[in-house]
Amino acid sequence: MRRLAITVIGGSIAGLTAARLLSQAGHAVSVHERSAEPLAGRGAGIVTHPGLHAVLARCGVPVAPRDLGVTVAVRRVLDRDGRVVAERALPQVLAGWGRLHALLRETLPGDAVRLGARLVAVERDGDAVVARFADGGRVAGDLLVGADGLHSSVRAGFLPGVAPAYAGYVAWRAVVDMADLARATRAAIGDHFAFCLPPGEQILGYPVSGADADGRPGARLFNAVWYRPAPAEDLAGLMTDTGGARHALSIPPNRIRPEVLAAMRAEAERVLAPPFADVMRRAPSPFLQAILDLEMPSMAPAPGVALLGDAAFVARPHVGMGVTKAMEDAAALTDAVSAADGDVRAALRTFDARRRPYGAAVVARGRELGAYLQAQRLGAAERAAAERYRSPEAVMDGTAVPPAGLTG
Ligand SMILES: Cc1cc2nc3c(=O)[nH]c(=O)nc-3n(C[C@H](O)[C@H](O)[C@H](O)COP(=O)(O)OP(=O)(O)OC[C@H]3O[C@@H](n4cnc5c(N)ncnc54)[C@H](O)[C@@H]3O)c2cc1C
Numbered sequence: 001m002r003r004l005a006i007t008v009i010g011g012s013i014a015g016l017t018a019a020r021l022l023s024q025a026g027h028a029v030s031v032h033e034r035s036a037e038p039l040a041g042r043g044a045g046i047v048t049h050p051g052l053h054a055v056l057a058r059c060g061v062p063v064a065p066r067d068l069g070v071t072v073a074v075r076r077v078l079d080r081d082g083r084v085v086a087e088r089a090l091p092q093v094l095a096g097w098g099r100l101h102a103l104l105r106e107t108l109p110g111d112a113v114r115l116g117a118r119l120v121a122v123e124r125d126g127d128a129v130v131a132r133f134a135d136g137g138r139v140a141g142d143l144l145v146g147a148d149g150l151h152s153s154v155r156a157g158f159l160p161g162v163a164p165a166y167a168g169y170v171a172w173r174a175v176v177d178m179a180d181l182a183r184a185t186r187a188a189i190g191d192h193f194a195f196c197l198p199p200g201e202q203i204l205g206y207p208v209s210g211a212d213a214d215g216r217p218g219a220r221l222f223n224a225v226w227y228r229p230a231p232a233e234d235l236a237g238l239m240t241d242t243g244g245a246r247h248a249l250s251i252p253p254n255r256i257r258p259e260v261l262a263a264m265r266a267e268a269e270r271v272l273a274p275p276f277a278d279v280m281r282r283a284p285s286p287f288l289q290a291i292l293d294l295e296m297p298s299m300a301p302a303p304g305v306a307l308l309g310d311a312a313f314v315a316r317p318h319v320g321m322g323v324t325k326a327m328e329d330a331a332a333l334t335d336a337v338s339a340a341d342g343d344v345r346a347a348l349r350t351f352d353a354r355r356r357p358y359g360a361a362v363v364a365r366g367r368e369l370g371a372y373l374q375a376q377r378l379g380a381a382e383r384a385a386a387e388r389y390r391s392p393e394a395v396m397d398g399t400a401v402p403p404a405g406l407t408g
Pocket residue numbers: 009010011012013014015032033034035039042043044045046097117118119120147148149150151152153308309310311322323324326
């Protein structure tokens with residue numbers, strides 16, 4: 001087998017998984033991450049799926065699925081007064097992003113990831129793909145893997161017109177120590193994947209492991225995501241920070257204006273079931289994200305260049321597939337490289353043909369599930385989806401459940 005020199009841009013979930021699997025397959029891999037600080041220890045909660053556990057096992061991570069996080073057996077929907085209006089048995093393991101990242105990082109040697117390495121350009125030099133970094137560094141290889149996320153520099157270099165689009169609504173995210181919540185809140189939602197559906201809005205929440213992956217009930221955290229419509233003019237106000245600077249689509253949590261936070265908490269008291277209002281009241285530093293999605297015309301946008309994870313397709317979070325998709329992309333790329341015996345061009349053709357339809361299906365599913373949250377911008381097809389996915393039963397059946405028949 002031909003041993004390739006592979007340059008991975010981004011040291012998050014997609015990048016680390018690709019680095020681990022491609023090294024295992026015998027290639028020489030280097031990882032370059034923009035952040036100067038290790039990423040582990042950050043992040044909130046994720047929903048895990050069988051595909052995630054399968055790739056994690058392939059990476060050699062010796063953690064059984066149930067030990068990755070907290071197992072929740074039942075979903076429930078609360079009405080405005082906190083009454084349970086619908087329930088479903090649906091066992092799932094809910095994990096902390098930081099724990100998953102740390103487990104993947106441990107599969108690689110200590111010096112495998114170069115931190116503080118911000119990619120600024122990708123160029124070709126004969127058959128080689130050359131990555132250039134802000135610190136003046138230059139790395140040449142046979143294959144460059146763009147695993148650099150939502151605002152990918154690799155993507156921007158080759159597909160300048162392709163960028164994430166705002167979906168017309170935002171998410172307030174909150175992570176709070178379970179022990180800080182009221183006893184009644186813990187009893188109502190602390191052991192469940194729980195929802196509340198105010199008109200045109202949605203909040204969901206679930207328990208995840210606490211610090212050091214401690215999943216015991218007293219040490220857990222509660223992770224909540226509250227979706228609210230926000231037309232462009234409201235978004236501008238939400239994304240204007242304490243210093244008056246306007247951010248486009250996300251704002252650092254410590255720069256959110258106090259009046260914006262206070263208004264959000266007042267609205268939580270007004271529209272949410274009391275347990276969810278309690279979560280938003282007690283969360284120490286809620287943060288705000290604009291909901292985006294992105295479809296990709298090609299996951300191999302240039303010879304010797306692959307795009308993985310959020311650098312390729314970004315689905316709205318209702319599908320709960322971002323991390324699973326990123327890890328499966330990395331596994332599929334490795335399989336394609338192995339099957340092509342090091343012929344990069346053939347490998348990328350196979351990879352793109354296999355993963356692009358999958359990415360498109362996940363994005364489409366996210367749009368269906370989120371249609372009723374963007375009521376002000378709907379066409380006929382979206383209006384039909386909005387009606388289909390509005391009921392408590394449909395929300396419970398569809399949210400963070402891989403679409404039926406999805407293979408990739
Ligand atoms: C710190 C952090 C915490 C997160 N927490 C959660 C969470 O709690 N729940 C959840 O569902 N999702 C979370 N995500 C997002 C989640 O990881 C992704 O949606 C999904 O897993 C796809 O992963 P990815 O590796 O493709 O992209 P990302 O996770 O976005 O990673 C992209 C990486 O590329 C790096 N990068 C970007 N540009 C450059 C450049 N020019 N040069 C070099 N490196 C670059 C970024 O710093 C980042 O580490 C988090 C991401 C990060 C980075």
